[in-house]
Amino acid sequence: MHLQLALDRMTIDTAIEVTKEVYNEIDWIEIGTSLIKEFGIESIQAMKQEFPDKILVADMKTMDNAKYECQLCFEAGADVLTVMGAAPAITVETCLNEAAKRKKQVMIDLLNVNLERLPQLLQYEEAIFCLHFSKDQQELSAPPQQHPLLFFPALEGVRIAVAGGISIDTVETVKRMNPSIVIVGSAITKAVDKKKAARELKQAILFRGDYK
Amino acid sequence: MHLQLALDRMTIDTAIEVTKEVYNEIDWIEIGTSLIKEFGIESIQAMKQEFPDKILVADMKTMDNAKYECQLCFEAGADVLTVMGAAPAITVETCLNEAAKRKKQVMIDLLNVNLERLPQLLQYEEAIFCLHFSKDQQELSAPPQQHPLLFFPALEGVRIAVAGGISIDTVETVKRMNPSIVIVGSAITKAVDKKKAARELKQAILFRGDYK
Numbered sequence A, B: 001m002h003l004q005l006a007l008d009r010m011t012i013d014t015a016i017e018v019t020k021e022v023y024n025e026i027d028w029i030e031i032g033t034s035l036i037k038e039f040g041i042e043s044i045q046a047m048k049q050e051f052p053d054k055i056l057v058a059d060m061k062t063m064d065n066a067k068y069e070c071q072l073c074f075e076a077g078a079d080v081l082t083v084m085g086a087a088p089a090i091t092v093e094t095c096l097n098e099a100a101k102r103k104k105q106v107m108i109d110l111l112n113v114n115l116e117r118l119p120q121l122l123q124y125e126e127a128i129f130c131l132h133f134s135k136d137q138q139e140l141s142a143p144p145q146q147h148p149l150l151f152f153p154a155l156e157g158v159r160i161a162v163a164g165g166i167s168i169d170t171v172e173t174v175k176r177m178n179p180s181i182v183i184v185g186s187a188i189t190k191a192v193d194k195k196k197a198a199r200e201l202k203q204a205i206l207f208r209g210d211y212k
Helices: A012-022 A033-039 A042-050 A066-075 A089-101 A118-122 A135-140 A171-175 A194-206 B012-022 B033-039 B042-050 B066-075 B089-101 B118-122 B135-140 B171-175 B194-206
Strands: A002-007 A028-031 A055-062 A080-084 A105-109 A128-132 A159-163 A181-184 B002-007 B028-031 B055-062 B080-084 B105-109 B128-132 B159-163 B181-184
Touching (some): A002 A012, A002 A194, A012 A033, A012 A042, A012 A194, A033 A055, A033 B033, A033 B066, A042 A055, A055 A066, A066 B033, A089 A105, A089 B135, A128 A181, A171 A181, B002 B194, B012 B042, B042 B055, B066 B089, B080 B089, B128 B181, B171 B181, B181 B194
Parallel strands (some): A002 A028, A002 A181, A028 A055, A128 A159, B002 B181, B028 B055, B055 B080, B080 B105, B105 B128
């Protein structure tokens, strides 16, 4: 299991500073949608320049214009692009093709994807599938005792990432889904001691307990 | 019917230049998703500064983080934000609330929205509904004789916008949907004589023929 640090609602300078602080505890770095929409592709370039040795995920949330968005973010240094599973099939497929051409990867964000569409998406075996309990959904409901995505249908044989309000309190239930990637934002970026928060999460992830 | 100029896959300087050229022929200006993702919120600020008297549509394609994205784009000078109809209901509703607070507007992009979800979205009477045949979908199929969205179920009593590869050749069929807003990108921005292309489209829109 990898720990992916999600950077959102901050300046590029703060993103760099936070990442430096927790660099040794995290595996992948996500340039959040909010950074991309606020500062543009420069946010990816700046992070690539500072952290050339980490996998960079550009949370592009592509819905259309897949070729152009792939070109923008991969040429800026991203290793992984996110595309919405709610986008038309041709958009998801174009992202997969554009990524493959460059030996890059695609994460398909399953936010609000219905159960009818899911099996079609799961045919893209080369993708990473992100179970995403969105920020807006988190604000709607009280903090869950267990991570709500735990009740998502089991996904067998695909690489999954899990995102959405994950903290040290919910990471154990998230682990039951056996994800390849656990995505954490505020629980690290808003912690008083960010390094400690990241280290505790990383340790919780590495210690798999009864799970395979 | 209003003509909305969509600006995509170009620099901010080119967007300003193109808009100046066709300024008198168009009604609303759309800062395309590609400009926002490439150059950030600066793209909205720059267009607002140059064109303070036109309605500015920020094609944010919001999927999450609605409050922050509304704040970003409305404070930068946007008058209308787009949110994806495929987003969770809470995200659409937060955009509507944030816009209402500021006397701004929301355009709900119906791209890939299924017919089950549509009636729920249509309850948001204050919104503009964008029938969107996306760029990736356009590239998949041969140029249509008639605009494919013509076969979308009739939407009565709501304001609609129509977008997706609209040109002087397809604008007549688009008009049959009686839209409030006709969104045109490449047919203007890639024309040799942009002013002439915009004027012809504007005239085609204004002359409603048999349609009310």
